[in-house]
Amino acid sequence: xxxxxxxxxxxxxxxxxxxxxxxxxxxxxxxxxxxxxxxxxxxxxxxxxxxxxxxxxxxxxxxxxxxxxxxxxxxxxxxxxxxxxxxxxxxxxxxxxxxxxxxxxxxxxxxxxxxxxxxxxxxxxxxxxxxxxxxxxxxxxxxxxxxxxxxxxxxxxx
Numbered sequence: 329x330x331x332x333x334x335x336x337x338x339x340x341x342x343x344x345x346x347x348x349x350x351x352x353x354x355x356x357x358x359x360x361x362x363x364x365x366x367x368x369x370x371x372x373x374x375x376x377x378x379x380x381x382x383x384x385x386x387x388x389x390x391x392x393x394x395x396x397x398x399x400x401x402x403x404x405x406x407x408x409x410x411x412x413x414x415x416x417x418x419x420x421x422x423x424x425x426x427x428x429x430x431x432x433x434x435x436x437x438x439x440x441x442x443x444x445x446x447x448x449x450x451x452x453x454x455x456x457x458x459x460x461x462x463x464x465x466x467x468x469x470x471x472x473x474x475x476x477x478x479x480x481x482x483x484x485x486x
Contacts, residue, residue, distance in 0.1 A: 330439065330456035365409065366477045370435075370460070372397040372417055373475045377461045379431045386425035393417060416477075429463035432470065436462060 339346040348354045359367075372393040375381070381389050394417055401410065436459045441449035461473035 329453055331442065331453050332456050361406075361409065362477075362479070365413065368397045368401055368413060369416070369475060369477045371400050372413075373460065374434050376420075377431045377434050377463070377473070379434070382431055386421055389425070390417065390421045428466055429471070430465075432462040432464055433459070434461055435459075 335346070335350055338349055375396040376389050376393040378392075381392055384392070394414060397413065397417070398410075401413075437456070438459060439454045439456045442453045442455055443449055459472055460475050463471050463473055465471070
């Protein structure tokens with residue numbers, strides 16, 4: 329059985345939610361706006377960092393990322409939320425567009441064994457997740473890129 333960050337957070341926040349979601353496989357009828365916004369962001373980042381588009385101009389990558397998110401959002405997505413999304417993506421493009429990183433992997437799933445004190449792997453559980461991106465700089469150094477959206481202040485010292 330796989331233990332993910334989502335599963336751990338669910339179990340710690342609300343055991344009943346964990347039971348419904350992970351034991352019974354039930355999911356909410358409606359997705360919260362914040363969660364939906366985060367999913368759109370991940371799709372846009374997946375398009376932005378797609379190795380097939382790495383040689384394209386920043387404008388073309390921006391348009392591709394925006395188009396993928398717009399397609400996922402559909403025509404009925406809130407205009408204010410869409411404007412906020414497009415503005416954030418433009419800011420991201422302005423900040424990170426000129427970076428010379430080569431994409432190694434996008435949305436890369438992983439699993440690792442969970443070990444007990446003696447170093448023996450669990451027969452039941454493994455840690456699982458997905459790495460947003462793995463990139464390499466011009467010297468071949470690898471970096472993990474993790475994207476998160478938040479309404480919280482994330483400046484240094486906050």
